[in-house]
Structure formats: structure tokens, C-alpha cells
Amino acid sequence: MREVATRATQSDGTARAVAEAARAKPAPYGPDLDLDAYRTDISDEEPAARKPLPAADQARLLEVGVDLGNTTPRAGSFLQVNHALVHCGSRQEGLEILGIEEARARYGGLPDYWWQALGPDADKYAAEAELDRHGGYFVRALPGAKAIYPLQAGLYLAREGLAQAVHNVVLVEEGAELHLITGCASAPGVRRGLHVGVSEFYVKRGAKLTFTMIHAWAPEVAVRPRTGVIVEEGGVFLNNYVALGPVQSIQMYPTARLVGPGALARFNSVLVAQPGAELDVGSRAILEAPGTRAELVARTISLGGRIVSRGQLVGRVPGVRGHLECRGLILAPGGSILAVPELEGDSPDLELSHEAAVGRINPDEVEYLMARGLDEAEATAVIVRGFLNVDIEGLPPLLEQELRAVLDVGASRLL
Numbered sequence: 001m002r003e004v005a006t007r008a009t010q011s012d013g014t015a016r017a018v019a020e021a022a023r024a025k026p027a028p029y030g031p032d033l034d035l036d037a038y039r040t041d042i043s044d045e046e047p048a049a050r051k052p053l054p055a056a057d058q059a060r061l062l063e064v065g066v067d068l069g070n071t072t073p074r075a076g077s078f079l080q081v082n083h084a085l086v087h088c089g090s091r092q093e094g095l096e097i098l099g100i101e102e103a104r105a106r107y108g109g110l111p112d113y114w115w116q117a118l119g120p121d122a123d124k125y126a127a128e129a130e131l132d133r134h135g136g137y138f139v140r141a142l143p144g145a146k147a148i149y150p151l152q153a154g155l156y157l158a159r160e161g162l163a164q165a166v167h168n169v170v171l172v173e174e175g176a177e178l179h180l181i182t183g184c185a186s187a188p189g190v191r192r193g194l195h196v197g198v199s200e201f202y203v204k205r206g207a208k209l210t211f212t213m214i215h216a217w218a219p220e221v222a223v224r225p226r227t228g229v230i231v232e233e234g235g236v237f238l239n240n241y242v243a244l245g246p247v248q249s250i251q252m253y254p255t256a257r258l259v260g261p262g263a264l265a266r267f268n269s270v271l272v273a274q275p276g277a278e279l280d281v282g283s284r285a286i287l288e289a290p291g292t293r294a295e296l297v298a299r300t301i302s303l304g305g306r307i308v309s310r311g312q313l314v315g316r317v318p319g320v321r322g323h324l325e326c327r328g329l330i331l332a333p334g335g336s337i338l339a340v341p342e343l344e345g346d347s348p349d350l351e352l353s354h355e356a357a358v359g360r361i362n363p364d365e366v367e368y369l370m371a372r373g374l375d376e377a378e379a380t381a382v383i384v385r386g387f388l389n390v391d392i393e394g395l396p397p398l399l400e401q402e403l404r405a406v407l408d409v410g411a412s413r414l415l
Helices: 009-022 055-063 100-106 124-131 363-370 376-388 397-414
Strands: 076-081 084-090 095-099 137-141 151-157 162-172 177-186 192-203 208-216 220-231 236-243 249-252 255-258 264-273 278-287 293-302 306-315 321-330 336-345 351-359
Touching (some): 009 124, 055 151, 055 208, 084 095, 095 151, 100 137, 124 220, 137 151, 137 177, 151 192, 162 208, 177 192, 192 236, 236 278, 255 264, 255 293, 264 278, 293 306, 293 336, 293 376, 306 321
Parallel strands (some): 076 151, 220 249, 220 255, 236 264, 264 293, 278 306, 321 351
Antiparallel strands (some): 076 084
8 A cells, every 4th residue: 555645635525524414314223322412622631641551541451452561462552542542553564553643644545445334424423433533543464464463452431421433444455364452441430421433444355354342331431333344355354342341322233245255254242231221233244246154143131221133134146145143131120132133135046044032041051050069140150151152263362262251251240
């Protein structure tokens, strides 16, 4: 990708005009928000004062896979606190990580990748990320580069009532392989805020991207990610999403377009709705080329909150395959789970399937474990851990170990 010294101001103006028109356009589903109820002006912030972060903040980020203490191997790191870029750097040749504004200045506005996987007019939250953007990251794996260790990116909300709107672009060039962990969290003591994150992923021919996003918020934080993915011939996109703790609401529906023959996408979501939380979360894969495959798997638990678990597979051409699986447990009174699986086929020669189940823990399983020496609480915890531990294929051993640890700790806190 060629460096260009000037910005693409004309395309910026077009995007802004489109976003302005969409500013009042609500999301088609999920709880709506008044964006004016959150702060965006924090001009008094001093980024230098955030380095190093206090121990409590570092511990909080470690919960979502972002290790600032260098105890876990990483190929590079990015950290944004509120609106300020605090740290950014790569430790492996062939991997590039920059603040989004620096990347756009260096590469002429990123015209081939800026609002190309989704548009600023998708809804009011996508528009917000264009009209009142404060940061985000750009990650690029050069052709043929193979990440030895994961890169980590932290997006941290440390001001009460703040709106943090970012735009991220991830580019995995031909034949490259990248593992990216994004940890999004609110600081201890912060209860209310808004996180809007637009993310665009481009997986080139024969490339592979493993993207793991872990969230840890507070009871009055609203979260609105907006994600578009384009996977070319023979490319692989693996997406893991984990949200186990308190949050006011999450609404997201990432869409992957498989545009090249043999492309693969797999989404794995693990969600827990605490009392009062509203989670409207799903994933969509559009299979546009022969031999493409997709798998969408969701594990959801309601502890009193409401979950809408969506999934959609769209087969546009012959010779594609996809499977969608939604499983949910309701463990507390007042909880609800709505599974919404959708299949759409445009050809007689394709294979799309789904299965969905919502219910409670099987008493026979609890009794079986109790007969082997566990009490009821211990038996229930064992079953919940097993339910949350989705079998995720294709993860490198280090990343799989880290993700299992996050799920184990989260499950132990649920009951």
C-alpha cells in the first residue's frame, strides 16, 4: 500500500455529508439511545498523565486480555484511554499498528478501506463514529507475514458519562496471518458511558485473521459496535466475542461478506445478561462465491436480563455451506432469551442449516454430578463452565489458553 502525503478530503466530506443525513436514523433493532445525553468534550484531558496506568486500571484491562505488564507474549500493542492514544507499537516485522488518524494521513485517507465494508449511513451510531470520532486503530499484516504472537488493542473508558466513538481498520494482506485481541472496558468507579466502535476488516487472498473481542463494562454503559468484514479467495476470518459482566445494553450485528471462492468465516459468541441488561447481539454471513463456508455459534445465559440472539446466513450462489447454532440458558427469574435464526438461499444447490434451543439446566445432569460428591452449587457451576466453553477451531494454542482462562474466570463469578 503506497504512502500518500495528503488526505482524501473530498471523500471525507462525502462521508460526513452522508453521516449527517443518517444522524437521526435509529438502529432497526435493539434499545435506542439519546446520543446527546453523553459527554464528548474532554479537552482538559492530559494524555501524558495516563502513563503508566494505575495498577487497578491495568488489572481491569488484563481481564479483557490486554496485558500492559508484558507478562504475556504480544506482537504489538495499542491503548486508547477515553479519546487519547496512550500507547502504540509493533514488536514484529511485517506487522503495523497505528492510530487511525496517523494511518489515514500516511496512506491518503485509506480510500480503499475507509467506509468500504459498511457505510456511515448504516444508522445513527455508525454516523456518530464519523461525525464525532475520537481515535481508533489501524492494524496491517504485510503480504506473507505470520504473527508469532497476538497483537493487543485496548479501548478504555475512564470518564463518567463519556461517549467514546472510534473507527478501526484491520487489513490482512495476501498470504498473511494475524491474531488480534481487542479488549474494551470501563475503569473501576465508572458506571455510565457510551462506546461506539466501527470496525472494518479486510482479509485478502489466502490470508487468515483471528479476531477476539472481550468486553467488561459497568451497569450503565451502553455499547454499540458496528462491524463489516470482506473475505477474499481462500481467506479465513475467525471472530470470537465474549461479554460476561454487567452492562446496560449491547447491540451489534457484524456482517461478513465472503466474496472469493473458498473463503471461510466463523463467528463464536459467548454472552451473559446480568439483571436489567439488554443484549441484542448476532452475526451475519453472506456467501457470495462458490465453495464459501460459514458457521455462526452463540452461547447465551440470562441471569435476569434480556437477550436477543440473532443469526443470518445468506447463500447467493451454488455450492456454499453454512450452519447456525443458538443455545441459551435462563438461570434466574425475569430472564428472557429470544433466538432469531434466519436462512436465506438464492440457489437450489446450497446447504444452510440451523439449530436453536432455549431452556434451563437439566436437573438430571445436576443430580448426576451431586451423586459424585459435588454439592448443588458446584454441580451447577461445572455445567455452566462447560456450556460457555465453545469449541473454537483454528485458534493458536496461546490464544486458546488465554480465552479459556477468561471464560473460566467469568463462569466462576456467575453463580
